[in-house]
Amino acid sequence: ISNLFYEELFSDHGILSQDDIDDILTCLVEMGLKQYSTHFVYRYLRDRAADEIMRLCRALPMTSMETCQALINRMLDEIKIQAPSFFHKLPLCIKDEEVQLLFFRKCFEREWISSDFLQRWCELLLRKGAPWDVAEEYSPAWIFRKACVEQGGDSAAWRIWAKIETQENNAGEYARENTARWIYREACLNREVDSHTWLAWAKLEEQEDNIGECEKENTARWIYREACLKREGDSDVWLAWARLEEQENNIGECEKENTARWIYRQACMNHDGKASVWFAWGRLEEQQNNMGEYEKKNTARWIYREACLKRGVDSSVWLAWGQLEERENNPGEYERENTARWIYREACLKRGVDSSVWLAWGQLEERENNIGECEKENTARWIYRQACMNHDEKASVWFAWGRLEEQQNNMGEYDQENTARWILHEGIKRFPNDGSLYSLYSNLELIHHSPERARDILRKYVLYNNRAINNLAILEYYNGNIDSDNEYCTVKLVKKMEAAQEKTLGSILYLYYCSLLLGRKEEAKHYYRQIQQHPDYDSIDNTWIKEYICLCKKAVIGESDTTEIPEIFNKKDHHIY
Incomplete structure (x- = not known):
């Protein structure tokens, strides 16, 4: 119709x-x-x-x-x-x-009716002024009680009810029906709800500073233990319990029940703990300076190896393992097990890990000055190319590869494989909305005195994301496209920046400097006052934007004297000149 x-x-x-x-x-x-x-x-x-x-x-x-x-x-x-x-x-x-x-x-x-419907319905009623009164028929509180207690509401419905009850009337007491505490206990002990509800209950008691002891009912510790050991709580509950004990400085030993170490070991070895629990256990042992050796159980090294080679964990644990060996000054060789190099190669080529591990591997070889060539295995160049071309890795790896080639003065051209320009051009084709690639690419062109190319790159990025407007406005200014019919002239771009509904501290800084470049001192003072009032004012570092202005100026007209950049405030003295 x-x-x-x-x-x-x-x-x-x-x-x-x-x-x-x-x-x-x-x-x-x-x-x-x-x-x-x-x-x-x-x-x-x-x-x-x-x-x-x-x-x-x-x-x-x-x-x-x-x-x-x-x-x-x-x-x-x-x-x-x-x-x-x-x-x-x-x-x-x-x-x-x-x-x-x-x-x-x-x-x-x-x-x-689903829990999602219940939440939308009751939030709408509350927004329209309905009272939160369980005694009043079809009030939100009455609806939730009927849905959960009488109609067999699911776990999410119980959690939403308890959450809103907490917002309306705080936690309450267990002896009184319909309080948040009563809701959680009723749901967990009598309704066979999921682990998320047990976790929410324990978190409520943590917030109420009712940590207690494992022997005392309804304390956070009792709830966690009950959920994990008697109700088949999932890894998230085990992890929250262990972290609580860490916060309470109850690290203990793996043999002593209810200590952080005991909890982690129980979760990982006896309850199919997820990667997040193995990761946290390994990190705890690192913090306790228990790196140990691979032959000794419960050391950080033993934990990471056990998790990675026998438990099929995700990239986070492989990365933590490799980084541990790096910190222990054990980059080693590829032929020797348990070295950082062996770990990264094993993870990337055989275990299907994500970009973070490929990136760490490539950066390790960069630090070891093993740049090499794209054809030679295990060199930084070979690693980056493998990740990008054969494993569909994220923009961060393309970024690192392109930056490496620029540092090696291998700028090349768009049609020359494995050069910085070709890499960034290909990366942008695959990730057209990733600002880091555009930013690096345009800056490299400016460094190499190709302002027209830099403009083209930023103009292309503007089509996908307005974040590029800030840099483009300054570059267009130095290219002489200040106030014209062209949609990319500085004046028109500044208007778009001003029209943005939400302005970050960075965008206000850009508006300040653009106003100065355009000779609009009153507008510049206006933006500086906004900068002064920003909560992060004391930590402002405007060096980066001044350096970008110098970069544009030098690329276009061959000058880069920072003293010629207009300014009306001195960050050190905190006042307008």
């Missing part, structure tokens, strides 16, 4: 009477539901029918209340039979809040 149809017929100023609108929408909804229920074979027809129903939901506020209720009931009748995937999207299509409330209530009356 076209927008014109809606505007001319269904709007407040449309030509149809209320009865006409009710009749037409009723027929259209019935037609859409019939099409949806009959198109089982051709999914695209079924999806199109679902889309029609969602579009029609937008017109529900135009119907009478009686018809609106009837149509919602009719849709829910069909949905209860078919349970379509688009059900959760229906409230988003209903723009009118009163109709949304009606929709949620009809779902609730049928005992067919």
Whole structure:
């Protein structure tokens, strides 16, 4: 149904009477539901029918209340039979809040409502001034209690109820029903909820400074132990318990129950702990200066090796292991196990790790001055090329590779493989919205006195992200494109910067310097006052932006004297000149 149809017929100023609108929408909804229920074979027809129903939901506020209720009931009748995937999207299509409330209530009356619906419904009620009173029917508190206690609400519903109760009335006491504490205990001990709910309960007690002891019920420690040892708590709960003991300086030993070390070992060795728990255990042993040796159990080295080679952990643990050996001055050789080099190669070529490990490997070879060539295995160049060309790694690796080639004075051209220009050009093609690549690329062109290329790069980035406007405005100024019909002239770019709804400290600094370059001292003073009022004013370092101005100036006109940069404030003296 076209927008014109809606505007001319269904709007407040449309030509149809209320009865006409009710009749037409009723027929259209019935037609859409019939099409949806009959198109089982051709999914695209079924999806199109679902889309029609969602579009029609937008017109529900135009119907009478009686018809609106009837149509919602009719849709829910069909949905209860078919349970379509688009059900959760229906409230988003209903723009009118009163109709949304009606929709949620009809779902609730049928005992067919998700935790997401409950949250949206009750937040909308609270926003419209409904009281949080469990004794008042259809108040948010009453709705949550009925949904959770009487209708078998899921874990998320219990958590949302407890969270809002905490916001409204704090934690409360266990002896009193419907308090946050009572809700969590009821959910965890009597309703078989998931680990996230146990974790939320324990976190509440931590916030209430009720750490307690493992033997005392309802303390954070008791909750964690109960969840982990008796309720099959997942790795997140084990990790939170161990971190609590770390904070309480209860590091202990692996043989002593309820200490951080004992908890980590139990989680990892006996409860299939995730990578995050192995990582935290290894880090704890590092902090305790227990690097140890690979033959001795429970040392950092033993933990990392056990996790990586036998437990199939993710990149974070491999990276931590490699970095540990680097810090221990053990880059070693590739032929020898447990050296940093062996670890990184094993992780990257055999274990499918992510960019962080490839990057660490390449940077290690850079520090070891093993730049090499792209054809020679295990050199920095070979590593970066392997990561980028054969393993689809992230922009950070392309960035490191391009920077390395520039440092080696291998700028080359766009069509020369493995040169800095070719690398950054290829990286941008793969990651067109990554600012670091554009920034590095344009700066390299400026350093090598190619301001036109730098402009082209930044102009391309502006198409994807407005963050490039700041640098481009300064570069256009020194290229003489200050105030013209060109959309990229400095004046027009500054207007876009000024129009931005949210301004960071960095963007205000750019506006300050652009105003000075344009000779607008009053505007510059205005922006400087904003800079002074910023909470991070005392930590401002404007050196980087002045260096960028010098870089642009030198690239275009061959001068880079910083004393010629206009200024009206001195950061050291904290006042306007």
